[in-house]
Amino acid sequence: MADLLIELFSEEIPARMQAGASDALKKLVTDGLVDAGLTYAHATAFATPRRLALAVQGLSDHSPTLCEERRGPKVGAPEKAIEGFLRSTGLSMDDLSIQDDKKGQVYIAHVTTEGRAAPVIVAEVLERTIRNFPWPKSMRWGTGSLRWVRPLHSILCILSQEDGAQVVPLDVDGIVSGDTTRGHRFMVPDTFSVANFEDYAAKLKRAKVILDPAERAGHIWNEASQLAFAQGLELVEDKGLLAEVAGLVEWPVVLMGRIEEQFLDLPPEVLQTSMKEHQKFFSVRDPKAGQIVGFVTVANRDTADQGATILAGNQKVLAARLSDAKFFWDNDLRLVSDVKLEGMGAGLSDVTFHNKLGSQADRIERIAALAREIAPLLGADAEMAEQAARVAKADLRSGMVGEFPELQGVMGRYYALKGGYAPEVADACRDHYSPLGPSDDVPTAPVTVAVALADKLDTLTGFWAIDEKPTGSKDPFALRRAALGVIRLVLGNKVRGGITSMLMKPIVNHIVDLAMKSNEYFALSSQIPESQDPQIRQILLEAKMQATKVGIEAIEALRDEKTLQNKSEFAINDLTNFFHDRLKVYLRDQGVRHDVIDACLAMPNNDDLTLLVKRAEALSDLLKTDDGENLLQGFKRANNILTQAEEKDGVEYSFGPEPKLAETDAERALFAALDHAEAAITPAMASEDFATAMHAMAGLRAPIDAFFDAVQINAENQILRRNRLNLLHRIRATCLQVADLTKVNG
Amino acid sequence: MQTQLYEIALTWQGADMAEAAENRSQKPQSFQEIILRLQNYWAAKGCAVLQPYDMEVGAGTFHPATTLRALGPRAWAAAYVQPSRRPTDGRYGENPNRLQHYYQYQVIIKPSPPDLQELYLGSLRAIGIDDALHDIRFVEDDWESPTLGAWGLGWEVWCDGMEVSQFTYFQQVGGHDCKPVSGELTYGLERLAMYVLGVDHVMDMPFNAPDAMIPLSYGDVFRQTEQEYSRWNFDQADTDTLLQHFKDAEAECQRIISADATDSAGRSIIMAHPAYDQCIKASHLFNLLDARGVISVTERQAYIGRVRALAKMCADAFVQTAAGSA
Known part of the structure; x- marks a missing residue:
C-alpha cells in the first residue's frame, strides 16, 4: 500500500475552471488506475489558482497477475487458424494443451498477464491524463505542442510509504516529474520538496498557500x-x-x-x-x-502596511467605476423626466431584433397589442397592460443598461417610478422577463403577467412563423425557455382559456406581416430597370436578393389566401404540439408520469393547460392508490373484452345495458354502482372537479372486480352476452369521461 | 491569515521597509519617465526597442512587428510605444481616463519564454510598483481580435483591483496557427502611469518632470487635440469620403496581394507589408465610420469580416516571405 500525491503546477488557472478541473483530475486518474487493475481507498482533489492536486490513499502496489484460459481452433484445423491463435496469445505450439470438447478436441492456451508495479501504471495514467485533459479552452506555449490551460511548469508525482517517498518518473514533453513545488508567487516563491500529502499541505500553508x-x-x-x-x-x-x-x-x-x-x-x-x-x-x-x-x-x-496601500488602490478604482455609474444614472433620470420612458426607448427602432421579425420597436408594438388583448383573461386593466408593454423595454436604451446589461428591467422599474408611471407599470418593467429559469419566481401581478405572456408569445409565434424552431440541442433564441415561461405563467396564475386561441392571432399576424414585407421587396425589385442611379440600383438589387431569400414563398402565400391559411394552421398546430411537449417535460420534472399526461392530452380542451394539469394531477393521485391501480386493471379488462367482441362482431355495443337482464347480485351491484358513480361524476366534471370525479370512479373498483369474478361475459345466451357487453361499454364510457385510461401503462 | 502572520511579518517587515524606501526614492516623476524605464528595462532584457508604426492604428497589436512577426517560425523580440486611436472613446478631453488618442506599450517575444510572467513582474518593479505592498493578480481574460482573425489565451493583470496590462499567449493570427507561440504584453500607459503617479485626471498628469525648466502636463500636450479630434470624429469626418477611402484601401490591398510575385526586373518580391498597410488603413477607417454612427448593427459584422479577409490575405502572403518562413 502506498499513498499517491500529484500536483500539476501552472500559470494562473481561470477561477471558473478550477472546480471542474480538480474533479476531472480525480476522475481521470482514479478511473485510469482502476482500469489498469490497481485499487485505492480514498481520493481527494484540490485546486488553487496555480495548481491542481490529487491525493490518493491506500493505493495497491501491483496490479494482479491474471491467468486466462483461451479456447483455440480445433485440433486439425487449418494451419493458418492455428498460427493466428499462437500469434494472438504470444505462445508457441508446445505451450498449448488439448481438451475434449463436444465436437472433438480443441487447443487451449493458458495466458498469464503479469501484474505491473504501481509506479509504471501511475506514470502511464498521469501522462495520458495530462495529454487528454478536458479543459474548456486550452493553449500551446513557447515552442511546444503540449496543450494545457496556461503554461504547465512542473509535475509533482510521488508514491509515499512509511519508510519514505519515491518519485514516479515521468516526462511529458520535457517537463520531468519530481517531488518539489513552490509556495506563494510573491510571499514564499522558493522551491521545496515534500514527502507525502500531509507534509505537502502543511508546507504549502507555511509557504502561504491554502490548498483547499x-x-x-x-x-x-x-x-x-x-x-x-x-x-x-x-x-x-x-x-x-x-x-x-x-x-x-x-x-x-x-x-x-x-x-x-x-x-x-x-x-x-x-x-x-x-x-x-x-x-x-x-x-x-x-x-x-x-x-x-x-x-x-x-x-x-x-503586506507590511496591513493592506492599506491595496485598499486605497481598490477604493480609487471603485470611485472611478461608480463615477461612471453615477454619470449614467443622472443622465438616465434627466432623460426620463424630460421625455418619459417612451422617449428613452425611441432608439429601439434602430435595434434589430431579428432580420425577418423587424426591430425591437416593431416587436414592442406587437407586444402592446397582444397584452391589451389578453389583459381581460388575466384580470388586468387593458389600458395599463398596453402602456406597460410599451415602456417595459425602454431601459434597454438607458446608459446604465448599456453598461450593465444584467440590470435590464431593474433599471426600468426605477426609471418608471421616477417618470411618474403607475406602480403596476413599474413592476411590469422589472418583472416581465420572468420566469427565466425553472426555479425562478412566477410573477402574479396581472399587468406584469399580461406583458410577460405577450412578450413570450410574440417571440414564440414569430419564430414559428419564420420557421426558426429549436432542433436537437440547438435553441439559439431560447424558445424552449420562452415556452416554459408561458407554461409556468399560465399554471402559476391559473389562467384559463386555450393556449391555441392565444397563439392564433399573433401567428396569423406574423405570417401576414411577413408576406406584406416581402411584397414590398417585390414591388421594389420590379422597379429595378427604371432606376438610373447606380447606387440606388445596387440597393434595389440587394433588396431583390433579400426578397428571393426571405419572401418569395410568402408572396405566393399572400396571392393565394388558401396557402396563407394552411401555413397559419400548420404553425398553430405545430406550436401547440411544442407546448404539449414542453409541458410533458415540465410535469415529468414535477413527478407526473408521461403516460398519465398522454391520457389527459387525449381529452377535449387539451390546450387549456390549467385544466390539463388539474386533470393530470388528479389522475396521478388516483393511480397512486390501490383502488386506482386496481380500477385501471378492471377498466383494461373490460375494455379488452369489449374491443375484441366489437371487432369480431363488427358492431358497437353502445345500446345501453338493461338492468332487468342482470342475473347475479354482482351484476346488479355493478348497475347500482355505475348509477351511483355517474351521478357523482357528471356534476363533478361539469365543475371541473377532477378529484371528486376520480374518487367516484375509484369506487367502481370493487363492483367491477366482483362482476368479473361472478359473471361470464360470453354467455351462451346471446341476449345476456349482448347485455353484458353493453354493460362493459358503460364502464368504458364512464371511465373515459375523466381521462383516456387506455393510454395509461400498467 | 492571522496565525503565523506575526512572526513572519516581523522578519519581512525589515526587508519590506528597506525595499520600500529604495522604491520611494526610485518612484518615477512623470509620464515620460515611466515610458523611458520600460524602454530601458525591456532593452536590458534583450528586446529590440522599435519605434511606433507610422500609421493610425487602434492598438499596439496592429504594428506589423506584432501582427506579422507573430507568424512563421523565426524567433523575435521587440518592444515599442504605439500611439493608438479609438475614435469612439473621445470625450473632448473631459473624462478622467478616456481618450481617443492614447499610448500603449507593447512587448512581443517569440517563442514565449518560460519566465515571461517573472519578466513582466520585473517591469512593474522597474516603474516603481513594489509587489510587497501591492496586490498583483492574473485574472482570466482571453483576447480576440475579430478584425485580425487572431486570438490567444491569457489574463488581464490587476494591481490593487485595477487592470494595468493585458498578457496574451498568441494562438492564431490571420487564421494561421502561431508556431511557435508568441507572448504579448500590452500596457495601457496613461492608466498605468496615473496609478503609479497618483493622479486622478489624465490631463493633470505630469508629462515631463515637474521640476523641469518648462514643466508640461498631459493636458498641456493633448487637451486641445482631444477636443479637436473628438469634434472631427463624432461630427465632422466626411462619411462619404471615409467610405470611399475604405473601399480604396480594400481594393488596393487586394490588388497588391494578387500582383505577380516577380517584378519587371525578374526579382521575386512578395509585398506583404505594403498590403498590410492598406489593411490597417481599412481597419482605422472602419473605426472612424463607427464613431460617426453610420454603421448599423448588422453592417458592423460585414465590415469586420471585410477587414478580417484582408488581414488573412496579408498573413497568407507574409508566411511566404523570408521573414515569415524558415
Missing part, C-alpha cells in the same frame, strides 16, 4: 462577516462570487472599505453589480438603513 478551496472560501466568508459585524454591518451573501474569489487567491487577505458618500444614493443593484462585475467585491449592507454602504475585497497577500 473550501477552506479558502470559508476563511474569506468568516473574516469578511466579522469585519462587517465589527462595524455593525452585514455582508451580502453571494455564493458564486465567493467561489470565484476563492479561485483568484492562494492566500486570502480580507479588506473592508466604505463607499464614498456621493455614491450612496445609487440603487443598491447598481452598486452591487458594479462592484461585483468589475471588481469582484462583496457588498456590505447597513441593516438599519437598508443600504449598501461598503465593500469587501480579497487580496492575495499580507
Whole structure:
C-alpha cells in the first residue's frame, strides 16, 4: 500500500475552471488506475489558482497477475487458424494443451498477464491524463505542442510509504516529474520538496498557500462577516462570487472599505453589480438603513502596511467605476423626466431584433397589442397592460443598461417610478422577463403577467412563423425557455382559456406581416430597370436578393389566401404540439408520469393547460392508490373484452345495458354502482372537479372486480352476452369521461 | 491569515521597509519617465526597442512587428510605444481616463519564454510598483481580435483591483496557427502611469518632470487635440469620403496581394507589408465610420469580416516571405 500525491503546477488557472478541473483530475486518474487493475481507498482533489492536486490513499502496489484460459481452433484445423491463435496469445505450439470438447478436441492456451508495479501504471495514467485533459479552452506555449490551460511548469508525482517517498518518473514533453513545488508567487516563491500529502499541505500553508478551496472560501466568508459585524454591518451573501474569489487567491487577505458618500444614493443593484462585475467585491449592507454602504475585497497577500496601500488602490478604482455609474444614472433620470420612458426607448427602432421579425420597436408594438388583448383573461386593466408593454423595454436604451446589461428591467422599474408611471407599470418593467429559469419566481401581478405572456408569445409565434424552431440541442433564441415561461405563467396564475386561441392571432399576424414585407421587396425589385442611379440600383438589387431569400414563398402565400391559411394552421398546430411537449417535460420534472399526461392530452380542451394539469394531477393521485391501480386493471379488462367482441362482431355495443337482464347480485351491484358513480361524476366534471370525479370512479373498483369474478361475459345466451357487453361499454364510457385510461401503462 | 502572520511579518517587515524606501526614492516623476524605464528595462532584457508604426492604428497589436512577426517560425523580440486611436472613446478631453488618442506599450517575444510572467513582474518593479505592498493578480481574460482573425489565451493583470496590462499567449493570427507561440504584453500607459503617479485626471498628469525648466502636463500636450479630434470624429469626418477611402484601401490591398510575385526586373518580391498597410488603413477607417454612427448593427459584422479577409490575405502572403518562413 502506498499513498499517491500529484500536483500539476501552472500559470494562473481561470477561477471558473478550477472546480471542474480538480474533479476531472480525480476522475481521470482514479478511473485510469482502476482500469489498469490497481485499487485505492480514498481520493481527494484540490485546486488553487496555480495548481491542481490529487491525493490518493491506500493505493495497491501491483496490479494482479491474471491467468486466462483461451479456447483455440480445433485440433486439425487449418494451419493458418492455428498460427493466428499462437500469434494472438504470444505462445508457441508446445505451450498449448488439448481438451475434449463436444465436437472433438480443441487447443487451449493458458495466458498469464503479469501484474505491473504501481509506479509504471501511475506514470502511464498521469501522462495520458495530462495529454487528454478536458479543459474548456486550452493553449500551446513557447515552442511546444503540449496543450494545457496556461503554461504547465512542473509535475509533482510521488508514491509515499512509511519508510519514505519515491518519485514516479515521468516526462511529458520535457517537463520531468519530481517531488518539489513552490509556495506563494510573491510571499514564499522558493522551491521545496515534500514527502507525502500531509507534509505537502502543511508546507504549502507555511509557504502561504491554502490548498483547499473550501477552506479558502470559508476563511474569506468568516473574516469578511466579522469585519462587517465589527462595524455593525452585514455582508451580502453571494455564493458564486465567493467561489470565484476563492479561485483568484492562494492566500486570502480580507479588506473592508466604505463607499464614498456621493455614491450612496445609487440603487443598491447598481452598486452591487458594479462592484461585483468589475471588481469582484462583496457588498456590505447597513441593516438599519437598508443600504449598501461598503465593500469587501480579497487580496492575495499580507503586506507590511496591513493592506492599506491595496485598499486605497481598490477604493480609487471603485470611485472611478461608480463615477461612471453615477454619470449614467443622472443622465438616465434627466432623460426620463424630460421625455418619459417612451422617449428613452425611441432608439429601439434602430435595434434589430431579428432580420425577418423587424426591430425591437416593431416587436414592442406587437407586444402592446397582444397584452391589451389578453389583459381581460388575466384580470388586468387593458389600458395599463398596453402602456406597460410599451415602456417595459425602454431601459434597454438607458446608459446604465448599456453598461450593465444584467440590470435590464431593474433599471426600468426605477426609471418608471421616477417618470411618474403607475406602480403596476413599474413592476411590469422589472418583472416581465420572468420566469427565466425553472426555479425562478412566477410573477402574479396581472399587468406584469399580461406583458410577460405577450412578450413570450410574440417571440414564440414569430419564430414559428419564420420557421426558426429549436432542433436537437440547438435553441439559439431560447424558445424552449420562452415556452416554459408561458407554461409556468399560465399554471402559476391559473389562467384559463386555450393556449391555441392565444397563439392564433399573433401567428396569423406574423405570417401576414411577413408576406406584406416581402411584397414590398417585390414591388421594389420590379422597379429595378427604371432606376438610373447606380447606387440606388445596387440597393434595389440587394433588396431583390433579400426578397428571393426571405419572401418569395410568402408572396405566393399572400396571392393565394388558401396557402396563407394552411401555413397559419400548420404553425398553430405545430406550436401547440411544442407546448404539449414542453409541458410533458415540465410535469415529468414535477413527478407526473408521461403516460398519465398522454391520457389527459387525449381529452377535449387539451390546450387549456390549467385544466390539463388539474386533470393530470388528479389522475396521478388516483393511480397512486390501490383502488386506482386496481380500477385501471378492471377498466383494461373490460375494455379488452369489449374491443375484441366489437371487432369480431363488427358492431358497437353502445345500446345501453338493461338492468332487468342482470342475473347475479354482482351484476346488479355493478348497475347500482355505475348509477351511483355517474351521478357523482357528471356534476363533478361539469365543475371541473377532477378529484371528486376520480374518487367516484375509484369506487367502481370493487363492483367491477366482483362482476368479473361472478359473471361470464360470453354467455351462451346471446341476449345476456349482448347485455353484458353493453354493460362493459358503460364502464368504458364512464371511465373515459375523466381521462383516456387506455393510454395509461400498467 | 492571522496565525503565523506575526512572526513572519516581523522578519519581512525589515526587508519590506528597506525595499520600500529604495522604491520611494526610485518612484518615477512623470509620464515620460515611466515610458523611458520600460524602454530601458525591456532593452536590458534583450528586446529590440522599435519605434511606433507610422500609421493610425487602434492598438499596439496592429504594428506589423506584432501582427506579422507573430507568424512563421523565426524567433523575435521587440518592444515599442504605439500611439493608438479609438475614435469612439473621445470625450473632448473631459473624462478622467478616456481618450481617443492614447499610448500603449507593447512587448512581443517569440517563442514565449518560460519566465515571461517573472519578466513582466520585473517591469512593474522597474516603474516603481513594489509587489510587497501591492496586490498583483492574473485574472482570466482571453483576447480576440475579430478584425485580425487572431486570438490567444491569457489574463488581464490587476494591481490593487485595477487592470494595468493585458498578457496574451498568441494562438492564431490571420487564421494561421502561431508556431511557435508568441507572448504579448500590452500596457495601457496613461492608466498605468496615473496609478503609479497618483493622479486622478489624465490631463493633470505630469508629462515631463515637474521640476523641469518648462514643466508640461498631459493636458498641456493633448487637451486641445482631444477636443479637436473628438469634434472631427463624432461630427465632422466626411462619411462619404471615409467610405470611399475604405473601399480604396480594400481594393488596393487586394490588388497588391494578387500582383505577380516577380517584378519587371525578374526579382521575386512578395509585398506583404505594403498590403498590410492598406489593411490597417481599412481597419482605422472602419473605426472612424463607427464613431460617426453610420454603421448599423448588422453592417458592423460585414465590415469586420471585410477587414478580417484582408488581414488573412496579408498573413497568407507574409508566411511566404523570408521573414515569415524558415
